[in-house]
Amino acid sequence: MASVNGVRSTFLRKSEPDPIFLNPDYFIGGEARLDRDRAIAAIEEKIARPLGLSVTDAAAGIISVVNSHMVRILRVVSVARGLDPRDFSLVAFGGAGPMHAADLAAELQIPRVIVPEAPGLFSALGLLWADLRADFVATARRNVDAANAPSLQEQLDRLDAEASAWLEREAVARARRRRTSGRCISRSWGKRCVARSMSAICCSQATASVVPL
Secondary structure (H helix, E strand, O other), rough: EEOOOOOOOOOOOOOOOHHHHHHHHHHEEEEEOOOOOOOHHHHHHHHHHHHOHHHHHHHHHHHHHHHHHHHHHHHHHHHOOOHHHHEEEEOOOOOOOHHHHHHHHHHHHOOOEOOOHHHHHHHHHHHHHHOOOOOOOOOOOOOOOOHHHHHHHHHHHHHHHHHHHHHHOOOOOOOOOOOEEEEEEEOEEEEEEOOHHHHHHHHHHOOOOOOOO
């Protein structure tokens, strides 16, 4: 319902209340302008009027609901894993992350909030800096033994061809490594090994029953 530099949105988004509490003329350092009037109209039509609230109270309520959802997620990745949020700092990134960070930190008693430079570009920078990677996976639910070695080798060869083609397209130096993951029968854990041929795996696993994943 609101707009940035005149580009309209037709849906009420969770970021819709933000212009109510921001300086609309200094969005991203003044490089864009928020249309506060459209944000007010959207919240009034969809939330405030039906619930009998003021626009400010409705906007604050939306932010409170969003914060509650974020707090729940933070608890999942901390408390649910046996970690105390009070022992950590909260890194606020994303276009609106820093707006919510102080409330989240107060709710979880996190002592410090870190806002990186250009938080809205944080994920994009991570993508640019991340290692180049692609996963090529095939499922083969059979024992690793001499009888199954030829068919398993065919699967490895297909994966190798796919990976090699991808490396060529990405102009990456050639690598002749093949990785397989296996799981022992009646076990829930996997075993990872590096191999150049299924015959080598069969010889080394002659006494073990392994189901490659």
